[in-house]
Amino acid sequence: MKRRHFLKSAITLPLVINGMKISTISAFNSFNTLNDSDRVLVLIQLNGGNDGLNSVIPLNQYDKLANLRSNVIIPENLIIPIGDNNAFHPSMQGMANLFTNGKMNIVQDVGYPNQNRSHFRSIDIWNSGSSANDFETTGWVGRYLDSIHADYPNGYPNSDCPDPLAINIGYAVHETCQGISSNFSTALVDPDNLSNIIESEPGSIDLNTCYGSELDFVRQSISQNNAYSGSVSTASNLGNNLANYPDEDLAQQLKIVARLISGGLQTSIYTVNIGGFDTHAGQVSNGNPENGVHANLLQTLSDAIAAFQSDLEQLGVDQRVLGMTYSEFGRQIKSNNSLGTDHGTAAPLFVFGSCVNAGIVGNNYEIPDVVPDQAGVPMQHDFRSVYGSILMDWFDVEESQVQDLLFPEFQHINIVQACTVDTDNPKLITPIQSYNFPNPFKNWTTIHFTSTGGWYKISIFDTLGHEIKVVSNQNFPSGDHQIKVDLSAFPSGMYHYRIISRDAQETKNLQKIN
């Protein structure tokens, strides 16, 4: 795959120094990779599982949704159209403006095969960047940082890296930043109120004992607190905010982030959090579905992001910052009778900033006439492909390493682009031309698709998001192909097929009948 090179930072350009490849000596040189042009990723975790269908409303599916979730759907005359086929919830004017101004990318229906509907397991999967069946104790950002800062925390901070590598605005470190031996994030609540802790004389610590290992952790935490509190205070004092932020927790968290970035803190990852998206009951106000808990949450989110982006632009640091939201799952297509929605499958994800390739990646999922109970929106995009695309295009990580860090089936998605407004936007997605026949079918159907040459994977999902069958996983020469799918072993009902290549995919419905 041909990668665009304009994103590469200066460090990668002089590839050879004194006849040695820089990659072989850079571990020992004193390059400061973090400078004013270095990039920041801000992750916004929406805890609880955001209802994607009421956030980004598919206009061409509206009538069906109006039947399936009549008590929570937002009246059509109130929603905010974006693009041709979609609309935002009326609370999301701020984000709609970003979208219209070319500063927001929406990745449709992001999830993973074998969706787990437990909050805790699913958020672990999102934070670790693992598959549903692997238990990975490191976070995806942590693994990325480990690949650069292998010795952390030993010898940190240092003159090359004087600042925290990652910051979570909150009372704990963030799982996303968990590395192999320690967590890369520093917890921060109030940058104006940082204090040093006395560092006592250490005794002899035997790291091979449980006690020694925990004691060493406490000691390291104290010395890191002291080491980083100075640089964070300095950046906070030097930094500034120029936009007005709402008096809401999320906005105030982002305000701190903007101030630290503008103050020159060389931290590349920030995580912020907003809770309350688990809207089983009372998601909307009775009779006024445009109001209620979810409306307030989206308002808070949208206003906070809009204020943050405006601040970054006024501060002149917007071209260094990319933001992304994520949540552990979407919610079911059908609403429940408590004016709420239950745990579902995939949901849209928002990426924003002055350097995003604005637009919508993926299609609106075509909602069938009959939707089984508990069905969620099937995934189109794997969340690890979103992470990996950001690592490649924003942090300049090689594709092969992305596959190591995340997963071999990584697909590149054009989320990031040149920071100046580009009239010649690269196409967001190359849809795979595919269909299946017959449909509905009894035991078997045939998927027809056109290959552009290369790797394709076709798999079958049930309505709970489980990948029940991998039909094909191989290279296909350029041209038309037909793949027979045998579902005779499965009960009748609704299924989906998902066909992916390295840079495209399509998800469609299958209806198996008796």
Next chain:
Amino acid sequence: MNRRDSLATLLGKKKSQKTTTTSMAVTGLTPYTGSWEFKQAAHLLRRTTFGPNWGQIQDAVNDGLDATIAQLLTLTPLSQNPDPPINYYYEDDPDVAIGETWVNVPYSYQHRIHRRKSLEGWTTKLIIDEKISIREKMTLFWHNHFVIANFPAFSRYKYYYISKIRKNAIGNFRELTKEMTIDPMMLRYLNGFSNTKEAPNENYARELLELFTIGKGPIIAPGDYTFYTEHDVAEIAKILTGWGVSDNNTTGDYVQGKFNPNKHDTTDKQLSYHFNNEVISDAGENEYSILIDKIFEQDEVARFICRKIYRWFVHYDITDDIEINIIEPLAQILRDNDYEIAPTLNVLLSSQHFYDEERIGCMIKNPWDFAAGLVKQFQIQFPSEPATYYETYRVILQGAGGLQMEYFNPPNVAGWKPYYQAPNFYRIWLNSVTLPIRNFAIQTFVSQGIILFQDPAPTNIVGLAQVDYLSMLNNLSNPFDVNQVLADFIKLLFPKDIANNQKIILKEILTNGLPDFEWTDEYSLYASDPTNQAQANAIKSKINNLVSAMLTMPEYQLM
């Protein structure tokens, strides 16, 4: 800086610092027969109560292991049903006079705040007043297990919720599960009260399986979590339909939820093969109980709760060895005892494994161990007027909340992350936000003690309750001997001995570098005439300095 080394190479080079394995094989649940000294007694009491003091640990040494555990596990009717919280300051509640309880009067939004404060002060008082008993440690354990949170106005629900837990703190797990399932606070928290036959709500059914009883295993087939399936969740939601919370605006003891047969799904519900495809037919308001009996027939339930007990009392790292040699036999003991918790705790806390050198001292104190522990270890004496002690205790509860363990408000239904979130577990308690707060609390505590408040805290300060350093010193094994004084404080405040270089520094603080006999002379001078205020203060300030230095050491964060 190199971004291009292959990750694999880096992974290969890098060794995890978190090695907790030793050459020592895991010892099992056989009764501990090793030496029973201060270190072992302190280990037991620190893990089972909140901050034992010098005298309590000495008593445990003298009483022996068995008698101490018997004492820990003996709950009297009085201790299981403490007097309810009272209105300690608020004059405007027509239903509750000052000095009276509010737990049996109708809900009032207008007067909710004083009731919430009262519940908070009362809860903290039970922790701080408790002597040698496992009750409060287990009450918090169950609160972290059967989580409820939010709803700051619902103090009455919370009172009955926590009272059921306290009463059953070391009782029967299955029966407690039944009580929790129809508890009004729980019905509110997990939407059970809106679970009806027309609109089944899966929230409680899912957590009942995933977090409260059997636990979730890997997905082994679509919708199949090893021990239960998505189908079970849907069927159990139906079984639990019809339970609601009746009118909260009544007088009296509002103990349990109310069953409405008209909202109950009377069809047959069939569980999956994990439960032998059992069909549960309509049994009205007893159906939940039949269901829970059915769940508790599964062996996995005992394993699941034993892992949580292990993480609460021993350590977070459940290796394969621990699973085989500790969890599995402990689970069998729990089953053999029909899910009675006390005998199970007895075996664990008496075991060889619990007293292994490897288990001692490697638990980071949770915020309640830390905050209540300070107050209890140093034997702070609180005033006897409710107006003061309620409000002061409430500030301690807020302090633990600031350290991220707010009573009645765990962050979500899985409880506090340090008890389940791999790989950091207990380490989650400490970071660059909470460490400075702990440090600040220590500095304030050492210099002035506990600030006493009356409503409204924190503006209305009415005094200080200070550490009596001199009586602490006088009670040590030999206060005339500076080395013994130091050794005793190390034993009291740290889980293990410290290095000589650290001792030298601490002794320097205690004696200003003078020879040992000078301490003996100084202390003798004080002991010969304790009314000599100047000399008493001189000794006291030395101990104060020592304690101040010791509490800021990382060793103090461990137990």
